[in-house]
Every structure is written in structure tokens, then in C-alpha cells.
Amino acid sequence: MAWEFKDGTPMYRQIVQIFERKIASGEYQPEEKIPSVRDLAMEAGVNPNTMQRALSELESEGLVHTERTNGRFVTSEPGVLDELRRRLSYTCIQRFFRELTEIGFTRPQIIEAVRNWNEREGE
Amino acid sequence: MAAVLECRGLTKTYRGKIAALDHVDLKLDAGKIVGLLGPNGSGKTTLIKTAVGLLKPSEGEILVGGLKPGKVTKAHVAYLPDRDFLPSYMTTDQLLDLYQDFYKDFNRSKALEMLQGLDLKLNQKMKEMSKGTREKLQLILTMSREAAVYFLDEPIAGVDPAVRDYILRTIISNYNEQALVVISTHLIADVEPILDEVVFLKNGKIALQQDAEDLRAETGKSVDHVFREVFKC
Structure with a gap:
């Protein structure tokens, strides 16, 4: 299906x-x-x-x-679409934090890792 | 609203010994696609055969649209048995004629429209068709009746995944809020997405009857998963 x-x-x-x-x-x-x-x-x-x-x-x-x-x-409605994107991004970030926490990352480590990733791989 | 199908203490005993159905109480409403689910020998086919009037209850009763199965109910009940049931020497054309002669509610143009999607000649005999094509043809004939109740006994058993998808889509596309569709199967995972309601039959008794979405929400599991737990060997 x-x-x-x-x-x-x-x-x-x-x-x-x-x-x-x-x-x-x-x-x-x-x-x-x-x-x-x-x-x-x-x-x-x-x-x-x-x-x-x-x-x-x-x-x-x-x-x-x-x-x-x-x-x-x-x-x-732009407001409705913006709110939808905000809500979806929130879910996404929540899942991301949960998964990294599960494999032993602390909050500061996660933020640090995101910053590093962004410097290396981001635009 | 009155139930389209109602069983009250329905019992069917074969040769006075084994109860294939054991005091079944059941009510099913129009506008639903209901899965009659259970392992082999749980009483699914017996229940359907009783509803279509092929078997007589040993005890209790079964009512279709408030009436006991008979001439009147048969005019409004479409039944797809679990095995080939039409003369194999007949062609598609002849089968269309047969259905038109037998059933006032047969919609020939609807059948022809559905048949167009199939790789099939109208002058081809049933016995010259593959199993998958035969299954599709028999389903089309059944679903082309404008019936109040459709009983589909194991409509997807033994067919390949493409035919299975075709059959499930055909059932969805013919959905009608005035009619009840009862699908018996033990292939739960395949039919699960198209069901409104599930009825588990275990040793001739109703083990569970529930809205499929409610069951998933309550248990946090798929119907298939719950089925495997209930019928664990």
C-alpha cells in the first residue's frame, strides 16, 4: 500500500x-x-x-x-502556516535532543555539537 | 439505528458435537467495514454462511436487516465465498449475464467499468484465467451489486501483493455509507488499514469487538499485534 x-x-x-x-x-x-x-x-x-x-x-x-x-x-493564512512550521520544528528538535540524551550527551554538549556541526557542514 | 446484522445467542453445532459458533451476540451497523478476524476453525465462515442462509442456526438467531435469512434478505446480500464458486466454463460476458439475471441490484456498467482496469477479455473463460484474475473478477461481480451487506470470505487469501492491493483498493472505492461490509480473514496486517471495526472470533465465541482506531489508541498496538497476543499458540 x-x-x-x-x-x-x-x-x-x-x-x-x-x-x-x-x-x-x-x-x-x-x-x-x-x-x-x-x-x-x-x-x-x-x-x-x-x-x-x-x-x-x-x-x-x-x-x-x-x-x-x-x-x-x-x-x-501565513499565520497558520508559520505556526505549523514552528510546531513541526519543535517536535523535530525535541526528538533530536531526546535521541542525543539517550546516547549520553548533556545539554551543553548537544549545543556544542550543533555549533561544531554548523561550522563544518553548514552553509 | 437498527443493526444491519444481528446475532442473538447464535449457535451452530455440526453433527451435534462441535460448536462452531457458541452463543454469539453481535450487532453490526451500516457504513462500516468490519473485519471478522480469527484463526482457521474459529467460526468465521460458519457465521457468514449462516448470515447468507446456507446454514441454519442450531440455536439462537441471526437477522439481516431485521429479517431471518431467506429469499428477501438474499436480494440485498452480496456474498463472496472463500473459494471459486462460479462455473469455470463460463466467460466473463456470460457471468455478467448470470449476475444480471439473478440479482436486481446488479450494476452491469459499474462492473464493466471496474473490469476495464483488468487485463482480461470478456470472452475468456474462468478456467483460462490465473488465480489472481479469477479472484479479482469474482470480487468485481460481488461488489457491483448495490447490496445492503457484503460478506467477503477470505478475499485476499493466496494472492500476490499486487492483487491484494487491487482487491483492497476495490473494496475502498466501493465504500458506501448505507452498506455494511464484512471481511473475514486471518491476514490481519494486510486488511487492518481499511477496517472501521474489528471482531475477534475465538473457538466460536466473540473474544473482542471494538472500533479499530480506539483499539490502537487504547493498547498502543496495532490490531495485528493484539490479534497475535489473543491467539498466541
């Missing part, structure tokens, strides 16, 4: 996360129309009710909006 899912997290949450990444990365552009629930369910290989639930969740987060007869569109 097309989309990969992990064990143990409700599937609609995972679908929401996949959409969030697609929207943040610009794979789905602001005001772009997103496919129908049925088409998305087929593409992802998931139950249509699960897909519906994920899209409702995205709607309540303000990331997509429904136009009565036309379908669903990605938001073009």
Missing part, C-alpha cells in the same frame, strides 16, 4: 501528520485543492471514514477549509 503506518498510533493521527508535512513543505501549495476523501483513501490504502476523520482534524486546525460544493483547499 502507498502510505506507511506505524503500530500503535491511531491511523487518523498519522494521516494528519503526513498532511502537515506535505503542507509545510509546500508539496501541497496554499489554496491548492486536495483530492476527494475516496481518492485519498484509495491512494493511502485506508478506510474512508479514517481519511474523513483526518481531514476534519486538519480543518479544525485551520490547515484546510471546505468550500461548500467545491471541495477542500489548503489554507493560505
Whole structure:
């Protein structure tokens, strides 16, 4: 099947996360129309009710909006998109700190390592 | 809302000895794709055969749309058995005619549309097709009925991954909120993403009935994982 899912997290949450990444990365552009629930369910290989639930969740987060007869569109609100990117980056940094802490790094060591990495490999 | 499928103390004993179904109480609603899950011999096929009227309950009852299985319910129940069930000498064209003659709710144009995606000639006989193609054809015929309940008994057993994906997609694309789809299988991981609700059958009894997402949220595990724990040998 097309989309990969992990064990143990409700599937609609995972679908929401996949959409969030697609929207943040610009794979789905602001005001772009997103496919129908049925088409998305087929593409992802998931139950249509699960897909519906994920899209409702995205709607309540303000990331997509429904136009009565036309379908669903990605938001073009800069504030919402900025907030999404901030939230995703936060998750990413949190995971990064957790993984380095697990292999024995202290906070100052992590920050030091990031600074060194940036000097060597960064632009 | 009234349940589309309801079992009350449903019991089926073969030759008066082994209970294939043992006082099963179950209610399933429209608009859901339900996985009837259990190892071999747990009673999945017996339950389906009772629902479609091929077997009579030994005790208790089973109701489809509030009625006992019979002529009336059969007009609204689409059934895909777990083995080839159509005459192998018939061609696709003849099978389409057969379904049209037998079932008022058969939507021929829908079937033809789905068949277009297959590498298949309409004048080809069933016995000249590969197993995968036969499975796809039989599923298409079943899903092209505009039924209230669909029973799919082991629809993905013994087919390659490409055919399996095709079958699962076909089930998704035919989803209809007025209808109930019951899929029996022991290949949990493959069907898990398309299920709304799961029913575990163990030795003819319901071991668990739950919304699939709720089960994942509660246990922190996949349905497949929970299944392996419940049915650990």
C-alpha cells in the first residue's frame, strides 16, 4: 500500500501528520485543492471514514477549509502556516535532543555539537 | 439505528458435537467495514454462511436487516465465498449475464467499468484465467451489486501483493455509507488499514469487538499485534 503506518498510533493521527508535512513543505501549495476523501483513501490504502476523520482534524486546525460544493483547499493564512512550521520544528528538535540524551550527551554538549556541526557542514 | 446484522445467542453445532459458533451476540451497523478476524476453525465462515442462509442456526438467531435469512434478505446480500464458486466454463460476458439475471441490484456498467482496469477479455473463460484474475473478477461481480451487506470470505487469501492491493483498493472505492461490509480473514496486517471495526472470533465465541482506531489508541498496538497476543499458540 502507498502510505506507511506505524503500530500503535491511531491511523487518523498519522494521516494528519503526513498532511502537515506535505503542507509545510509546500508539496501541497496554499489554496491548492486536495483530492476527494475516496481518492485519498484509495491512494493511502485506508478506510474512508479514517481519511474523513483526518481531514476534519486538519480543518479544525485551520490547515484546510471546505468550500461548500467545491471541495477542500489548503489554507493560505501565513499565520497558520508559520505556526505549523514552528510546531513541526519543535517536535523535530525535541526528538533530536531526546535521541542525543539517550546516547549520553548533556545539554551543553548537544549545543556544542550543533555549533561544531554548523561550522563544518553548514552553509 | 437498527443493526444491519444481528446475532442473538447464535449457535451452530455440526453433527451435534462441535460448536462452531457458541452463543454469539453481535450487532453490526451500516457504513462500516468490519473485519471478522480469527484463526482457521474459529467460526468465521460458519457465521457468514449462516448470515447468507446456507446454514441454519442450531440455536439462537441471526437477522439481516431485521429479517431471518431467506429469499428477501438474499436480494440485498452480496456474498463472496472463500473459494471459486462460479462455473469455470463460463466467460466473463456470460457471468455478467448470470449476475444480471439473478440479482436486481446488479450494476452491469459499474462492473464493466471496474473490469476495464483488468487485463482480461470478456470472452475468456474462468478456467483460462490465473488465480489472481479469477479472484479479482469474482470480487468485481460481488461488489457491483448495490447490496445492503457484503460478506467477503477470505478475499485476499493466496494472492500476490499486487492483487491484494487491487482487491483492497476495490473494496475502498466501493465504500458506501448505507452498506455494511464484512471481511473475514486471518491476514490481519494486510486488511487492518481499511477496517472501521474489528471482531475477534475465538473457538466460536466473540473474544473482542471494538472500533479499530480506539483499539490502537487504547493498547498502543496495532490490531495485528493484539490479534497475535489473543491467539498466541
